[in-house]
Amino acid sequence: MTRFQYAHAGGASGDDAIEACIEKLGPTVPQNGLGMLYVTDAIGDDLPAALARLKRATGIDEWVGSVGIGICATGREYFDEPAAAVMIADLDRTSYRVFQTIGDDLGEFSRENGAWIARAPARFGIVHADPRNQRTGDIIADLADELEGFLVGGLSSSRAVPAQIAGGVTEGGVSGVLLSETVAVATALSQSCMPIGPGHEITDCQANIIIELDGRPALDVFKEEIGEQLASDLRRVGGLIFAALPVAGSDTGDYLVRNIMGFDVDRGLIGIGELVERGALVQFCRRDTEAAEQDLGRMVESVKRRAGAEPRGGLYFTCLARGPNMFGEASEELRLIERTLGDVPLVGFFCNGEISHNRLYGYTGVLTLFP
Secondary structure (H helix, E strand, O other), X not given: OXXXXXXXXXXXXXXXXXXXXXXXXXXXXXXXXXXXXXXXXXXXXXXXXXXXXXXXXXXXXXXXXXXEOEEXXXXXXXXXXXEEEEEEEOOOHHHEEEEEEEOOOOHHHHHHHHHHHHHOOEEEEEEEEOOOOXXXXXXXXXXXXXXXXXXXXXXXXXOOOOOEEEOEEEOOOEEEEEEEOOOOOEEEEEOOOEEOOOXXXXXXXXXXXXXXXXXXXXXXXXHHHHOHHHHOOHXXXXXXXXXXXXXXXXXXXXXXXXXXXXEXXXXXXXXXXXXXXXXXXXXXXXXXXXXXXXXXXXXHHHXXXXXXXXXXXXXXXXXXXXXXXXXXXXXXXXXXXXXXXXXXXXXXXXXXXXXXXXXXXXOOEEEEEEO
């Protein structure tokens, strides 16, 4: 299988960045290709013109993508400058279907796409969403359920309009592309965290307050795991130690990371940013640069093994709180991926929230490869 064509460039203006990408793509592109475009918000206002220019230059009408405060490419991150990342996925035209914005329920989506899904069938979707829509989380869950499948993507990020691309430029909800089962993918997410101990059963709780773990006062268990130095001054825990709730049914050990909201030292209680129930499991994890690098390396190795020796291309959706804020300057997050993955065509963006399977995450990186 041939590698996907891709290009990325910054420039003094949006026109410069788009023209540089067109030149790097070359004169020949797949006739049935699916275009993927990510642009920094520095040229977000010019996105309709940029998309029209790419359609004319490539002859490809079907495009998906998003605006981002930052965008990703192989070994490269772009922030605070006009920049674009383009990939042409060489897919059979019958194997994908771009769908328009879902702003509320799935009624219109089902009417427009139900017959195609039944023929395909589609079990995987690449989606981009407007963070201003309060129903985005529900739409994502409902869409994954409708497909009986898996979604990847992210919430657009912008200091202006958080626009998406689905055929044309759009906003206000969830849009993207469905892939039929004939398109192989391998995907996983990195949590920016590493567990510091085993899972514990919540044996007593109330709302978001954990009272007991494994039949013992919750705070006693917590202090033992975080070590004497942190346990002696719980104020130092904020932003470093988090609660991790395993995702039911996940075969890759995924978990939801939630803030620790506070402690009741006298009664041994822990408050977290999520409702909990008896019998559920919770782990504690550490979030810092070292943990993030270890978990990202583990995740990329896992996806690489499943995708095979030479993936045709890939997508990466990562949190705005990662990138330079977590890994350092000089594109360190994307360089780490490149060192592990090799010179695989890769595009994506920095998100306001990341989408994996059927839910929204935060502080994560979601990698998808096309074998």
